[in-house]
């Protein structure tokens with residue numbers, strides 16, 4: 001992008017976007033005075049009130065871990081009701097791991113495109129303050145913005161976090177939750193990592209114990225209900241990013257021992273209760289028809305020996321968290337906005353967390369930042385049932401910075417790779433070898449069991465070109481993309497420089 005637009009910077013963007021939003025929604029008193037009322041944009045005259053926007057985000061919940069996505073032993077009557085009242089998206093993609101997944105949701109960009117402080121590229125993205133988040137876009141458009149739950153975009157555990165990297169520095173008015181992940185043991189262990197709990201920029205509690213972990217979903221839910229009631233005059237954006245069902249697991253007393261699936265099932269059933277509280281609060285405040293709720297998970301289930309039966313399930317998908325088989329990034333998703341999003345619809349159209357920022361911007365009467373490239377697409381016409389087709393036709397599968405596969409329509413091309421490549425960092429332990437390029441027809445073979453590359457050489461060739469396009473623009477483990485953003489002086493992507501001796505991939509696979 002030209003330097004002049006790059007220099008526009010975030011503050012300038014927020015001013016411009018704010019003005020655009022206000023005038024588009026006809027809310028600016030100054031704008032209204034400046035021209036006759038009759039000149040108000042005609043296409044907005046019958047537009048619905050700008051909706052409140054809620055993201056109900058769970059952590060490591062697998063594709064199968066919802067009743068209406070096929071779970072045989074976890075009861076989720078409220079997720080199922082939400083699906084009956086809205087649209088169930090069967091081909092919805094996040095990212096394979098927590099941090100990058102949140103970076104994609106917040107920025108509408110593949111994490112490899114997003115700038116990080118010092119031009120580095122972390123396995124858990126540290127979001128550069130000059131990146132523009134969905135909260136900043138909506139705040140500039142007049143929305144109250146709140147995050148309750150897990151942030152995970154400010155680096156590892158710290159006694160005090162740089163405010164510019166935390167939610168209040170990235171567009172949120174309020175924050176209650178954990179600065180990063182929950183931990184990595186089945187239950188809270190004294191000697192292991194224990195998470196902090198924060199309100200705004202202050203650490204309230206330095207080490208959550210198991211009792212506190214057990215009540216976390218309930219506390220988040222109470223905070224969410226309060227946020228909705230406090231902001232009922234709207235419009236508001238609530239990002240409810242539950243820590244559960246990421247280990248260490250915790251569920252309130254009333255939910256323990258209630259499911260047929262052990263503690264993991266109990267945790268999901270408490271999340272189902274949490275969703276019910278949110279929906280019930282919308283009904284009680286009269287906001288039901290004025291609020292779009294999007295449910296999804298940040299990545300697939302964490303399936304490793306040390307997690308045991310505290311992990312979720314991605315059936316019938318192949319693979320799990322950290323992997324780029326569909327079980328890693330493909331997650332359950334439901335969208336509900338009574339009277340606007342078609343009820344009882346199931347769609348296999350491609351949609352991604354990448355698309356949330358541009359879509360919510362459109363619904364809020366504003367637009368995404370114009371001074372930078374976004375990977376997300378405005379899917380609002382599709383969600384609102386104005387068209388049966390999602391504008392998203394492609395999705396790239398990155399494991400950290402390693403481009404491992406691409407999906408276009410029904411086809412998924414998986415590139416050759418060694419097992420456990422060192423450039424995949426700690427995700428490498430979950431990366432298996434792929435001997436030669438494999439092509440899967442996901443419409444016929446959802447579990448990626450049978451390569452049909454030999455039957456469709458033209459599709460393989462086309463997708464190889466698509467891969468090259470992504471390598472040029474976004475980059476790869478051994479290559480800095482032209483469209484990747486860097487805001488700081490000094491060398492870029494030290495992870496690439498360090499790997500100058502890494503074996504180079506042949507240009508066509």
Ligand SMILES: [Ca+2]
Nearest residue numbers: 059060098298
């Ligand atoms: Ca996660």
